[in-house]
Amino acid sequence: DTGVSQDPRHKITKRGQNVTFRCDPISEHNRLYWYRQTLGQGPEFLTYFQNEAQLEKSRLLSDRFSAERPKGSFSTLEIQRTEQGDSAMYLCASSPLQGRNEKLFFGSGTQLSVL
Amino acid sequence: DAKTTQPNSMESNEEEPVHLPCNHSTISGTDYIHWYRQLPSQGPEYVIHGLTSNVNNRMASLAIAEDRKSSTLILHRATLRDAAVYYCILRSNFGNEKLTFGTGTRLTIIP
Numbered sequence: 327d328t329g330v331s332q333d334p335r336h337k338i339t340k341r342g343q344n345v346t347f348r349c350d351p352i353s354e355h356n357r358l359y360w361y362r363q364t365l366g367q368g369p370e371f372l373t374y375f376q377n378e379a380q381l382e383k384s385r386l387l388s389d390r391f392s393a394e395r396p397k398g399s400f401s402t403l404e405i406q407r408t409e410q411g412d413s414a415m416y417l418c419a420s421s422p423l424q425g426r427n428e429k430l431f432f433g434s435g436t437q438l439s440v441l
Numbered sequence: 442d443a444k445t446t447q448p449n450s451m452e453s454n455e456e457e458p459v460h461l462p463c464n465h466s467t468i469s470g471t472d473y474i475h476w477y478r479q480l481p482s483q484g485p486e487y488v489i490h491g492l493t494s495n496v497n498n499r500m501a502s503l504a505i506a507e508d509r510k511s512s513t514l515i516l517h518r519a520t521l522r523d524a525a526v527y528y529c530i531l532r533s534n535f536g537n538e539k540l541t542f543g544t545g546t547r548l549t550i551i552p
Contacts, residue, residue, distance in 0.1 A: 368542030432484030
């Protein structure tokens with residue numbers, strides 16, 4: 327069990343550029359979540375997958391954001407035409423499909439800075 | 442999701458017990474009480490969860506009020522490693538799968 331892995335750890339980009347983050351969940355975890363966290367705030371839910379199906383998207387996830395989990399394993403989160411307000415820590419979490427109160431395992435996040 | 446209320450910050454001396462309170466007066470019968478913590482520069486980490494009865498694990502204890510409108514996370518002997526933001530979260534046993542985080546309690550441990 328190597329834990330949830332996120333890549334890259336840090337990303338600096340210029341406003342208007344596209345960025346893509348990757349999340350590798352714990353092996354055999356069916357559920358995968360993306361969260362965003364800004365300084366001094368708790369993580370905010372963005373979206374959730376069960377296997378390859380995207381089952382819920384937050385209203386925070388504007389049209390510039392897209393997430394995929396093509397084979398039900400790793401997931402990518404893409405932000406198009408980045409804005410300075412997108413600067414945040416992007417967290418990924420996974421959990422097994424064994425019940426509704428299984429704990430979530432979080433990665434260390436990708437810190438995005440938009441200049 | 443029902444909301445929780447936690448103090449913004451708390452301090453405790455090293456090697457002493459810490460009691461972190463959480464109010465959740467609008468909790469429903471199917472809501473579990475979850476606690477996560479977030480150490481600096483890391484993602485949140487599961488601590489403990491419970492429904493009605495008090496719970497213990499290797500990290501902490503969770504004391505749940507009889508009316509379930511409040512709960513307390515107890516760290517029996519705080520170490521410097523316990524300095525983190527602690528989040529109290531209600532999660533329904535039905536419906537939404539996500540965890541909804543508040544701003545949590547920032548715990549500072551004084552050496």
